[in-house]
Amino acid sequence: MATLAAEYRPVRIEAELDEPLSRWLWAVKWLLLVPHHIALTVLAVPFLAASALAFVSMLFTGRYPRPLFRFTTGVLRWVWRVSFYSYGALATDRYPPFSLGEVPDYPTRLYIDGPPRMPRGWRLVASWLRALPEYLLVVLVALVFRLVWSLGGLSAFLLMVAVVTLVFTSPAGMLVWTGRYPRRQFRGLMTLYRWLAHVLAHFFFLTDALPPLRPEKSGRRLPFHRHHRASTGPRGGLGSSAAR
Template structure:
């Protein structure tokens, strides 16, 4: 397969509310409930797709289209919510692409996938998963209170700290901190590239890089 395989875009031209980010977690509860079921279906269907590729070398189109829709929905919710605080426009409830929404994701379905890939694909992604976990996972530290022996725990990761600072920047200045916003977009792009690779939706090995800013990230296949 030649040409573009994965495209993730973001558009940040709009002004943002100073305070809306404080309650977005409440507004997004309906999306979180729907995504709980969608991600369950995503995992089950990905396993089915692995078996199909192992036997036929083809990723079933209907599974591919559904899984792309789940990633697309998830990216819109994350962009509105606490992966970027990128927009105040409420995400639509749809698996389909919405060209008017400021966050979009698309993946070109590979025509054929080598049958051996389901056996090792997830193994090849381990270096990416380790690095991404270092950004997302929250280190835990604390101390014991002598009288009660209860441990006070503080836990926050790089991603959580960046979102918190970005939110307080909006609250106090009314402006987006562009450097942190770009970092969050870079982490999101890296994460979705790896997720698409682990789900066998592309056979292009994801690059070790952050594509920051609003420009789309494009992963290309240059081989036969």
Template sequence: MTTETISTPAPPAPHPAQLTARLDSGLSRWLWLVKWLLALPHHIVLALLWIAFMLVGLVAFFSILFTGRYPRPLFDFTAGVLRWDWRVSYYAYGALGTDRYPPFSLADSPDYPARWDVAYPERLSRGLVLVKWWLLAIPHYLVLGLVGGGIRALIGLLSLYAGIALAVTGRYPPGIFDLVVGLNRWVLRVFAYVALLTDEYPPFRLDQGGSEPPAATPR
């Protein structure tokens, strides 16, 4: 009599862009109503940073095209803008997951409940840089644009629902939190790819929850 071993699929390999979030306890029932105003200074600064982001991206494009490298200072700036934007989104209407005011910083803040980072690649494909940000990313643009009339709109609606739940019950629905963070994770993986920070194609996978999926362990 033979016994068959059922193999379980291996966990996905870790993506170079890592997004984590921790839902704060004791969130205010009503602070979320005015976070649009409280976050306004960040949005003003980010508007300027996004202009610089595009200019830096243009310089990085030609650097990768001719040398196969993303200059480290430019890489750190680009990643920092995405990191800053994620912290503000997490505080405000991209998640409403914390009442801690986000820092005015491009650098990582280890004690802040929302974090994002991307591994620096020593080499990048000189050929992919010509097509990945407009051609290869089209399937993701289509999916993220169609879900809920636009992924940003869907995230905003889910965050609004969470805010109403906070006002009524004093609790942030955990299922909504996991979904909101998963959607933001998908968006930022695509951003990392089209911003030329990585050559790894973003997976068509909704990894929900505050932690990244566990890495596969070698056998």
């Protein structure tokens, strides 16, 4: 079993390539995950509402209410497990649990230290805006899809979606032909997803740690004294242990 774990960061993903993997199960995972998609769609509105309430609280107190933090991080944790099982990674055949909590024995774990102590008032907004280049990079990808739609119509858009889908689900092809998962692609996907998780956590005020601009910089080790303080301090919160 190949293991890939991030160095310490306030937002961390641990992932294990959970082999052996079925050659054909990936073809029906979209159907098996329908209950998860329904549940996560229902959770989307309370997730946004909890994020908005937490923002108001932090504006005046600098604190993210712990119950709201547990809920919002739980939703992100659930989404990540579903993505890891399905076409986001196809790196495990173990069905994801219906849970907002941590599942330590599942092949992937998402950790977010906190709840964080954030700056108040306009300093909170200034801290959020520090990651504007990262937000713009994510938006740029969405704009490319929109541009292709405008210039080429539905057929060009669907072609681009098909190409992107092929790139991200190519492990399925390797599983069919060889029964093995391409480890190099696994490492690349996890690098990208660690970066995306950090950007999302910063966007929703779950951390004030600035995400790196380049995905390959995500997960690098912080100085030891910061690592030790964050992993052993009284504000450990959810996922406060260092990445293994």
